[in-house]
Amino acid sequence: MEEKIRVGIVSYLNSRPLIYGLQRLPIKDKITLIEEYPALLADMLQKGNIDVGLVPVAIIPELPQSYICGNYCIGSVGDVASVALFSEVPVQQVETIYLDYQSRSSVKLLQWLVQHYWKINPKYVEAQNEDYIQQIRGNTAALIIGDRALKYRSQAQYIYDLAGEWKAATGLPFVFAAWVSSRPLPEAFIQEFDEANSYGLLHIDEIAQAHNNGVYDLKKYYSQDLSYELDAEKRKGLELFLNTISK
Numbered sequence: 001m002e003e004k005i006r007v008g009i010v011s012y013l014n015s016r017p018l019i020y021g022l023q024r025l026p027i028k029d030k031i032t033l034i035e036e037y038p039a040l041l042a043d044m045l046q047k048g049n050i051d052v053g054l055v056p057v058a059i060i061p062e063l064p065q066s067y068i069c070g071n072y073c074i075g076s077v078g079d080v081a082s083v084a085l086f087s088e089v090p091v092q093q094v095e096t097i098y099l100d101y102q103s104r105s106s107v108k109l110l111q112w113l114v115q116h117y118w119k120i121n122p123k124y125v126e127a128q129n130e131d132y133i134q135q136i137r138g139n140t141a142a143l144i145i146g147d148r149a150l151k152y153r154s155q156a157q158y159i160y161d162l163a164g165e166w167k168a169a170t171g172l173p174f175v176f177a178a179w180v181s182s183r184p185l186p187e188a189f190i191q192e193f194d195e196a197n198s199y200g201l202l203h204i205d206e207i208a209q210a211h212n213n214g215v216y217d218l219k220k221y222y223s224q225d226l227s228y229e230l231d232a233e234k235r236k237g238l239e240l241f242l243n244t245i246s247k
């Protein structure tokens, strides 16, 4: 039997539409799905523990070889809702920022916004585990991504949505994660993979209902906040982001 292709996918709600077809269509017998948080997926791709992953785009410049597979991603054309700087004070008064250990792209995006858009000069602290979320107080703010960010929204005073801020600063959409492999994969596989990604996007209502947890309106999350097509505008946003972080 042929070896299965190891596919790493983000373990958050954001990727439920992309995993839907991968778990249901015939491609499911050709792959092994591994779910992890984004920073771990990045490590796994870098170490060769997965063949393709929905990895933070910020690691692309660090890979000796990389191939973007297919036409889907985790992106946004405005506010994304699940990636934000959460604070008790306006951003101009923020002095310390905890960085989410689960993120790679949003950490880089935040640091770009801090320097070039908000023009503030905070101290950064790299969080090691979930406890950092309790540190948001006074002039201490934190970056949170994923399901934990959706959850934190209801108790937050100030929410600086990183995709919305990027859009305001550059006029472009933002791509957080894309399907990346470190070696070329067969064309026929990529095509089947791409079709499996698109399948879930036809079942958004069902997926939103199945995962509804009363925390956030998932139909809105999947159809308005997130934008999964890696189209020409998103590729432009991605290129600009990768250029800015590799300088």
Ligand SMILES: C=C(O[C@@H]1C=C(C(=O)O)C=C[C@H]1O)C(=O)O
Binding pocket: 010, 012, 014, 038, 039, 055, 056, 057, 074, 080, 082, 083, 102, 103, 104, 105, 106, 107, 145, 146, 147, 149, 176, 177
């Ligand atoms: C929109 C999101 O995009 C994510 C953010 C990532 C990052 O910051 O490295 C990576 C993958 C995505 O899960 C989110 O997690 O909410």
